[in-house]
Amino acid sequence: MSKEKLSKINKILIKHYGLPRQENPEPDPLDILIATILSQNTNDRNSYKSFLNLKKKYPDWKACARAEITSLEEPIKSAGFSHPKARAIKEILNYLLENYGKVSLDFLKDMDTDRAIESLTSHKGIGIKTAQCVMMFAFHRNVCPVDRHIFRALNRIGVIKATTPEKTSLQLNKILPEASAHSLHANLIRFGREICRQTLPNCSICPLLEICEYDNKNLTEVNEYKGGTFLLLDHVG
Template sequence: MAAKAKKARLMKPAEITEFFARLEAKNPEPKGELEYVNEFTLLVAVVLSAQATDVGVNKATRALFKVADTPEKMLALGLEGLKSHIKTIGLYNAKAENVMLLSRRLVDVYGSEVPRDREALESLAGVGRKTANVVLNIAFGEPTCAVDTHIFRVANRTGMAPGKTPLAVEKKLMQAIPAPFARHAHHWLILHGRYICKARKPDCAACPVIDLCQFNEKTAA
């Protein structure tokens, strides 16, 4: 029977500060990879991105957002019209229904504006905590951290904020991330997990923070 992997030790505060300082030096103004034209289209794009790739969502929404970039225009497009634009995206039937429902609620309750409030955002169809965090961060500059699979993996592997659930990791990250890096930390961690600290074979040889990371199974150069 194979030996159980050693648990990574917790990163020290000074190491976490250096971790983000290096990522900032490489990419001072990180951006999300979903394409959008305003707060409403950002919200729709994030809802559509659940269990889908940003690349796939972008391909579908480029034409969609040219004709439906407000809740009113989305409602005018109609459910079947929306489906025709997003049918290449996984779970598009359910996602289309959610987009129509959230569009109606934005018009009826929020004056067609995307609310800058977590509870209000999570009252919208198809919007959970992760989606709300993304919108609050990108649209409004709030220092939130949307824990997706990439951030969950990086936080646990590095020893920065280990946890068994996304919420547990989020809470630890919010305590661990130094204030000067709080706004962009979400993007730095996602991009690091997507392109360097990959799930199956992390590219440790290309990692700018390899000496700070506490992962015990680093790959060889």
């Protein structure tokens, strides 16, 4: 594990892709939380659609807190697992209403990052990655959520040696260079989708080729990725 190597990766990816921009730099933290719950185990398109549907039906999260779980399931069905997701959303909204008198995550603003993550993950349906997304996207804390693309890329490059995204997250966040979480997060997801793909990584065009320790590099030319990259949480709020 090396902070210097991670810093180098961040710089190379910024040079390659540019500095990622967060479309709404001051989103409602609750929007980020709910969008991230909806994004679990589905793709960006389906979760974004379900988030917009839910917002359309309940423009005010307070009304959403008071609704029956079954009424929440219909607008979010495109995200899959609609019952557990609806239950998790309703539970956190009710908790906020009962304990803070309003549906807001403002109480996290002045809280230490680790404590805030602990507080969020004490609720059913909110895991470490979801809590980290809230802290990074909404409160701009230097904590980097790890998805399967980031897990794959960092372990191939050899800057992290871990067997799961959760273990990767633990190691990564111990050596994260200052103010690098958002750029690393956004660029590594794009990099994992477009270049360091699950099958047939496009090593011949990889900007990290020289520092990558992966034994099974694919140096034959592969068609470039044609799909667009859409980072859901950069568009929420």
